[in-house]
Amino acid sequence: MTSIFAVTDNEDILALQPRLTAADAGVRRIALIDLADLEEPDGLLWLVDRLRQDPAEDVRAEAARLLEAWEDEAVVQALCEALTDPAPAVQSAAAQSLSLLKTAAAGRVILPWTTHADVSVRIAAFRALRELRFAEAAPAAFAALEDADASVRREAVGVLGWLKQLDALPALAQLASDDPDTEVRRAATGALGLASDAEVLPALRQALHDPAWQVREEAATTLGKVGHSDAGPALVEALNDDYWQVRLRVTRSLGRLRFAPARDALIDTLGHRISNLRKEAALALGELNDRGAVAALQAAQDDGDPEVRKAVRIALSQLQ
Numbered sequence: 359m360t361s362i363f364a365v366t367d368n369e370d371i372l373a374l375q376p377r378l379t380a381a382d383a384g385v386r387r388i389a390l391i392d393l394a395d396l397e398e399p400d401g402l403l404w405l406v407d408r409l410r411q412d413p414a415e416d417v418r419a420e421a422a423r424l425l426e427a428w429e430d431e432a433v434v435q436a437l438c439e440a441l442t443d444p445a446p447a448v449q450s451a452a453a454q455s456l457s458l459l460k461t462a463a464a465g466r467v468i469l470p471w472t473t474h475a476d477v478s479v480r481i482a483a484f485r486a487l488r489e490l491r492f493a494e495a496a497p498a499a500f501a502a503l504e505d506a507d508a509s510v511r512r513e514a515v516g517v518l519g520w521l522k523q524l525d526a527l528p529a530l531a532q533l534a535s536d537d538p539d540t541e542v543r544r545a546a547t548g549a550l551g552l553a554s555d556a557e558v559l560p561a562l563r564q565a566l567h568d569p570a571w572q573v574r575e576e577a578a579t580t581l582g583k584v585g586h587s588d589a590g591p592a593l594v595e596a597l598n599d600d601y602w603q604v605r606l607r608v609t610r611s612l613g614r615l616r617f618a619p620a621r622d623a624l625i626d627t628l629g630h631r632i633s634n635l636r637k638e639a640a641l642a643l644g645e646l647n648d649r650g651a652v653a654a655l656q657a658a659q660d661d662g663d664p665e666v667r668k669a670v671r672i673a674l675s676q677l678q
Contacts, residue, residue: 366400378404383414390417394424402428406436409452415445422451426458434459434467441471441479453482457489465492472498477507484513488520496523503529508539515542519549527553531561534577540570547576551583558584563592571601578604582611590617597623602632609635613642621646625654633663640666644673652677 366372377389390408393401402425409421422440425433440452456468464486471483472495484502487495495517502514515533518526526549533546547565550558562584565577578596581589594617596608609627612620620642627639640658643651655677658670 366403368396368398368400370396371398371400371404383412383417386412386414387417387420390420390424402430402433406433409436409440409448415447418443418445419447419451422448422455426455429459429461429464431463431467434464438468438471438483441482442474442476449478449482453485456482456486459486459490462490462492462494465490465494468492469495469498472502477510480505480507480510481513484510484517488513488517491520493521496521496526499523500526500529503533508537508542511537511539511542512545515545515549519545519552522552524552527558531558534561534573535564540573543568543570543573544576547573548580551580553584556586556588559586559589562589566592566596571599571604574599574601574604575607578607578611582607582614585615587615587617590615590619593617594620594623597627602630602635605630606632606635606638609638609642613638613645616645616647618646618648621648621651625651628654628658633661633666636661636663636666637669640669640673644669644676647677649677 371393374389374393377385378393380386380389390405393404405421405425409418409425412418412421422437425437437452437456441449443449443452468483468486472480472487474480474483480502484499499514499517502510505511505514511533515530518530530546530549534543534550537543537546543565547562550562562577562581565573568574568577574596578593581593590612593608593612597605599605599608605627609624612624624639624643628636630636640655643655652674655670655674659667661667661670
């Protein structure tokens with residue numbers, strides 16, 4: 359232990375030595391915080407050492423948290439190694455610190471860990487790379503779309519989405535349709551919003567009929583983002599979905615698409631028992647620019663919900 363202190367002449371660090379080497383783990387943990395507050399590069403040696411070697415889980419976890427502000431290669435490597443720590447608290451703290459890194463150099467250190475045998479390590483590595491938007495991670499993310507673990511596949515989808523990898527769209531469309539995991543299908547469906555043409559519409563239309571309402575909700579949102587009027591008929595049909603959450607997103611997307619043939623279905627939605635859905639229907643009708651909706655909107659001006667009344671006023675101002 360004392361060999362680390364032999365390489366510094368920083369008086370503030372040396373003054374902390376008795377507490378940093380104390381037998382009591384609680385004292386050591388607080389001393390680590392004081393050491394980090396000094397923001398001295400020499401202090402990194404001790405923080406990294408404690409992350410790797412301190413016998414107390416709480417101290418190792420604290421070291422992992424305190425290292426979040428440092429992007430030195432040695433620190434990033436130590437945090438990656440800590441993903442394999444036997445204590446879940448240390449793993450979690452290391453993963454969180456890695457997710458806050460911002461440099462490409464850090465990404466290069468993290469990248470090899472995406473193929474680690476431990477599922478939790480692969481998940482944490484991809485999550486960190488997603489936040490980095492590290493372009494060199496794309497090939498690894500492509501490969502991980504076939505990972506046996508659903509959580510890894512979901513993180514890989516996130517990386518490809520953040521990187522706006524248009525060449526990933528066919529693979530993402532396949533996942534959106536066929537992956538056995540609901541959250542993977544949902545993530546892949548959302549990632550299809552990268553598209554600017556109609557090639558993803560078949561997969562998104564299929565996702566509107568997914569057994570999981572969360573996937574249908576995501577599909578409705580994504581169809582609005584893609585912005586093709588060809589999606590209109592499928593969205594109108596989805597206004598009959600059993601879940602109001604799906605119908606709300608459908609309504610919003612129909613307004614975004616300005617899909618005029620949806621007028622009558624949206625007018626019917628103005629009478630739904632869920633006020634949030636009535637509000638979205640009013641706003642969507644305003645977007646259609648169809649004066650045929652004026653009478654229905656005027657009739658809704660006395661709605662019992664103030665947010666609905668406000669949406670109605672906005673819609674009427676657009677149509678007059």
